Amino acid sequence: MEREQWSSTPGFILASIGSAVGIGNIWRFPYIVGENGGGAFLVPYLITVFLFGLPLMVLELAIGRSTGNSVVSAFRSIQQRFAAAGLFIVAVVSLILGYYIVIAGWVLAYAFFFTLGRPVEFGAFTGSYLPLIFFLLSGLAVYVTVRSGVREGIERLSQYLIPALFAILLFLVVFSLTEPGAAEGIEFYLSPDFSRLADPGVWIAAFGQAFFSLSVGMGIMIAFGSYLGKGPLFRNATIIAVADILVAVLAGLAIFPLVFTAGLDPAAGVNLAFITLPAAFMEIQYGMLLGALFFVMLFAAALTSAVSMLEVPVATLMDSYGYPRKRATLLVFAAILLLGLPPALSYTALNLEVFGMPFLDLADYAFGTIGLIVAGLIVSVVGGWFMSRTRICTEIGGCEWQQRAYMALIRYAVPAVLVITLIGSLFLVAG
Numbered sequence: 001m002e003r004e005q006w007s008s009t010p011g012f013i014l015a016s017i018g019s020a021v022g023i024g025n026i027w028r029f030p031y032i033v034g035e036n037g038g039g040a041f042l043v044p045y046l047i048t049v050f051l052f053g054l055p056l057m058v059l060e061l062a063i064g065r066s067t068g069n070s071v072v073s074a075f076r077s078i079q080q081r082f083a084a085a086g087l088f089i090v091a092v093v094s095l096i097l098g099y100y101i102v103i104a105g106w107v108l109a110y111a112f113f114f115t116l117g118r119p120v121e122f123g124a125f126t127g128s129y130l131p132l133i134f135f136l137l138s139g140l141a142v143y144v145t146v147r148s149g150v151r152e153g154i155e156r157l158s159q160y161l162i163p164a165l166f167a168i169l170l171f172l173v174v175f176s177l178t179e180p181g182a183a184e185g186i187e188f189y190l191s192p193d194f195s196r197l198a199d200p201g202v203w204i205a206a207f208g209q210a211f212f213s214l215s216v217g218m219g220i221m222i223a224f225g226s227y228l229g230k231g232p233l234f235r236n237a238t239i240i241a242v243a244d245i246l247v248a249v250l251a252g253l254a255i256f257p258l259v260f261t262a263g264l265d266p267a268a269g270v271n272l273a274f275i276t277l278p279a280a281f282m283e284i285q286y287g288m289l290l291g292a293l294f295f296v297m298l299f300a301a302a303l304t305s306a307v308s309m310l311e312v313p314v315a316t317l318m319d320s321y322g323y324p325r326k327r328a329t330l331l332v333f334a335a336i337l338l339l340g341l342p343p344a345l346s347y348t349a350l351n352l353e354v355f356g357m358p359f360l361d362l363a364d365y366a367f368g369t370i371g372l373i374v375a376g377l378i379v380s381v382v383g384g385w386f387m388s389r390t391r392i393c394t395e396i397g398g399c400e401w402q403q404r405a406y407m408a409l410i411r412y413a414v415p416a417v418l419v420i421t422l423i424g425s426l427f428l429v430a431g
């Protein structure tokens, strides 16, 4: 059977923005900025996105397009023994997906209850059986999309949801900026504390957040690249990265003014989206409507990201093991439900903990932080060192010096930054 292709370049770009823009942008980025030097955080963040994340994204797209295959088969065609490394990446992305769908389920539930005008309280919600139901529902949405294929499923979903997401976000930002807490909120969020840049922890946080947010190093862009026809990789990847940054920065502008207007504590860390912000919506005028819009937007972001993750194991079963798409999707969906069960139960009444940590937090650390960095390292080494330079350069185009600079980044700078991030992430948690 012929390989599916995106229907158009904008279709591919929207699907990739769908992958990159996720819970990481709207929930995680704002509180990480707040905790790590406000506006000053943008310095290491932007450096990482453009100097290291973007080249890695382009490398993945180049690997995908040039081999015409998803990660395992692509790695195998570079060298037989790298197939196992490809499988490792497939495992990591599947494990991330397991807990990501759990959080997407929380978001869906919040969207649902705000729409009904009866928001739930986090503790009461997670202590009930409801998270399991919404975990299943959001998993089903991901399953149905990927089952429908690249064009009819993934591309079409993003074609509707990404413009809607931007529209809702812009509306929320405009609304927030007219609220009484706007000035204070922006002051907290963006006023730069440059002294924090001397803290290595701030840089590590920026590296980790940037790679996570761009969805690079997970083989997603390899799969997406394999459905791609001609077209400039660098330009397209830049559009994706800029959209990703824009959503992240705007999300903070929508959130913090509301938190200050409601007179709540902005330094809520991980509690920001699920506890503080809902409490703020309860305080302010039109709060129910705004809350519903916010969580619908967050669900759109989560769904399009989860879909891109599911495509990785599905494409692997299709490319490397000859499964038809529908059977591959069903099989992987069943596996993901099992993988998601422990994190799904971790905040419930069962309170599933490992090493005194909720299972979901542990999964985020082990797979979403450490696993993701190791996977990124593997991609940069296999692609940068073992794929021929001519092959990469045919894909990226450009002139001699640009290609030289690119190869240097991919071979030395990107792996170096990933190793630093790895050590930092291990050390920061242990320390």
Ligand code: PFF
Pocket: 019, 020, 021, 022, 023, 024, 025, 093, 096, 212, 213, 214, 215, 216, 218, 220, 305, 309
């Ligand atoms: N980039 C997505 C976000 O910011 O939420 C999450 C994500 C997707 C992370 C895919 C990792 C990944 F492989």
